[in-house]
């Protein structure tokens with residue numbers, strides 16, 4: 001099953017086999033090696049009721065009505081445990097950097113695709129310097145029971161591997177994406193009825209045990225991730 005460019009699909013986050021967040025995204029590219037989607041500004045979030053592994057039982061983004069800030073382009077290869085997000089700012093859409101969003105490999109459904117945000121992120125600035133984000137939050141999710149210790153370790157290792165890839169500068173995504181712009185005729189589509197009743201093909205709360213790490217060299221000195229280091233950035237739908 002593939003989707004045509006310009007079409008719209010549901011991006012769902014899955015916990016315990018059930019969706020706990022869904023929103024509509026436009027399809028930019030759907031090829032054997034790449035799924036590129038676009039989250040348009042204001043695309044409404046939908047939160048099914050449930051007893052979720054968070055302090056208040058709600059998704060961490062609960063309370064946000066929809067996607068904030070400018071639109072975001074999201075690039076993910078099949079099997080990868082991270083997506084590359086691109087941000088732009090202002091009316092002239094000045095490029096504002098990349099954002100490596102660690103997330104489970106996407107799994108296709110009849111209405112779109114499923115994934116799960118893995119909490120740890122990497123901010124890559126336009127000058128290509130980078131830093132980890134939300135290490136604290138990852139451990140907090142462990143304390144809340146959302147991620148096992150093994151999963152947290154796998155996620156941290158994944159972050160380190162992506163960091164090594166960034167250090168080499170051998171990125172698989174091209175610079176031409178910086179100049180990409182959405183088709184102005186695209187509209188924010190309505191989420192299909194029953195979107196949260198579609199069975200998820202995702203097998204577990206987190207695919208951390210089957211993560212595909214970046215192909216790049218393992219020989220460079222590993223960048224350490226401080227345990228429970230203080231995060232200086234907040235978590236939000238516009239997760240900068």
Ligand SMILES: [Mg+2]
Nearest residue numbers: 101117119121
């Ligand atoms: Mg994230």
